[in-house]
Amino acid sequence: MQFTVTTTAGLERRIEVQIPSTRVAGEVDRRLRDLTKTANVRGFRKGKVPLAVIKQQYGGQVHGDAVSELIRQGYSDAVNKENLRPASNPRIEPIQMEPGSDLKFAAVIEVMPEVSVKPVESMQIERPTAEVTEADIDVMLESMRRQRVSYEAVDRPAQKGDRVVVDFAGRVDGVAFEGGTGTDMAVVIGAGRAIADFENALIGMSKGETKTAPVKFPDNYGAKELAGKNAEFDLTAKTVEGEVLPVVDDAFSQAFGIAEGGVAALRVEVRKSMERELAQAIRNKLRTQVFEALQRDNQIDLPNSLVDEQIQQLQIDLLQRMGREDMSQMPPRDPFVEPARRRVALGLLIGEIARREKLQADREKLFARLEEVAAAYPNPEEVKRAYLQNQDAMRQIETAVIEDLAVDWVLGKAAVTDRPTSFTELTGFGRQG
Structure with a gap:
């Protein structure tokens, strides 16, 4: 077997391989003879099929299989002898594949780059230092309270943090649009789950009140046909509910899996987690x-x-x-x-x-x-x-x-x-x- 390796560009290598016709013929003959022992051909007992019959029926397929195996072997041998480190599977390009001739093909690959890591002693690294304070734990407990927020009806105008159940009907240029009408939608003012103008329009509304409010859709709004558009919404506040946060006590601690020790034990576990x-x-x-x-x-x-x-x-x-x-x-x-x-x-x-x-x-x-x-x-x-x-x-x-x-x-x-x-x-x- 003969081969050459050429650098075509950067990390790309082109390996051209030539395998003598005698080796190809020998591989084909070996496979054909093996097939005489296992092939089932009508009119012949298994293992007694003449070689000429096997060649006639299976010669083309066997030649193709032999060539595929020789390509695999030839590529592998060339890579190993040249100590190449392929970064990719080869792209095989046939050059000469006809029966009776030398087998010639090219394998195009990328090789792994030479990697050298410079000394790191001059590398400047900042290591952050911090500790979990009691104030940090207080903030975390407040967040945990909000995980269990509930709401109850209030007899006052809505304010930030309230939950308002609202019916709405929107229009752009006086025309209703898909998804712009709904009933009994619960909106927490300031939570950011609805358009900011929509949430802010609910501030000051009382139960049963109706108003029309301008709402501008954000430029990055998901529905492209509405992005950046000015709309009007008819709003009816069905209910106004204020938030109720649980007290941090033994019952609250138990809700978070603290069976004993109450709030003190909860703070210990929160500190560990933080x-x-x-x-x-x-x-x-x-x-x-x-x-x-x-x-x-x-x-x-x-x-x-x-x-x-x-x-x-x-x-x-x-x-x-x-x-x-x-x-x-x-x-x-x-x-x-x-x-x-x-x-x-x-x-x-x-x-x-x-x-x-x-x-x-x-x-x-x-x-x-x-x-x-x-x-x-x-x-x-x-x-x-x-x-x-x-x-x-x-x-x-x-x-x-x-x-x-x-x-x-x-x-x-x-x-x-x-x-x-x-x-x-x-x-x-x-x-x-």
Whole structure:
């Protein structure tokens, strides 16, 4: 077998392979002789079919199968002898395939780039530092109260935070539009679930009152035919209800699973949960900084095939999150190009660090990460079983562990300075506006 490897562009390689006709003929003959032992041909006993009959009936198919196998072997041998690292499956281009002649073909591939990670000692990383305060816990408890808000009728005009049950009929340029009429719709003023002008128009209305109010649809409104349009709505307030928040007491604590210890025990559990969230937020900030710095300091040629695979995976992920299965509804690829390139580059850099520093996701680390993932669900044992039965899911766990090890390695060498901050700044919880 003879072959040549040519660099056609960037990471693309063209491998041209020539396999002697004698080897092709030998492979075809071997397969034909094997077939004489197993073929069922009318008029002949099994295993007694003459070779000439087998050639007549199966010669074309056998030649095709032999060529396919020789192409596979020839490509594999060339890749191994040249120490190539394919990033994609080969695109096979036939050159000469006729029976009786040498087999010639080309295999076009992309190869993995050479990856070198620069020293990280000069990398500047800010480590956020914060603690969960009693005030943070108070804000969290207030949020928990709002999870259990109820409403009761009030004899006064509606104000922000009230729930108004309303009948409505809307018009644009004096013409009713689809979805613009409804009855008994409950609207919490200020919750942002309805158009802002619509919610604000309910402020000051009393039970039984009717009014006509101008409402402007936002420019980014979902129904494009209404986006940015000015409308008028006839509104009738059926009921006005004020919010009632539960008292934080023993009964409230029990509603959140605290069987003993009352409010004090609830605050302890809330603190533990918030401290876990804070630790994860700090970790995420550090990971983001490390990843961004690695990609900024280390430019890599990226195989288009890997980027295309990642784009498709991101498209499928979004499609699934939208609850759709029809591949014809796949979102456009353009918004995913840069995120895909970042993911591929980061994967190559992390892989190089792991290889060079011999970072491994051993069994103990894998199961520790699996425990963390499962703990976020109501049924952790079921989640763990599901992961353990899914190789792709466990590969994701392994990737996450390797990423963590690489981040720890970088943080151990980089210039890390602490920056005091707060639970609210790090998590966004409790932030106003």
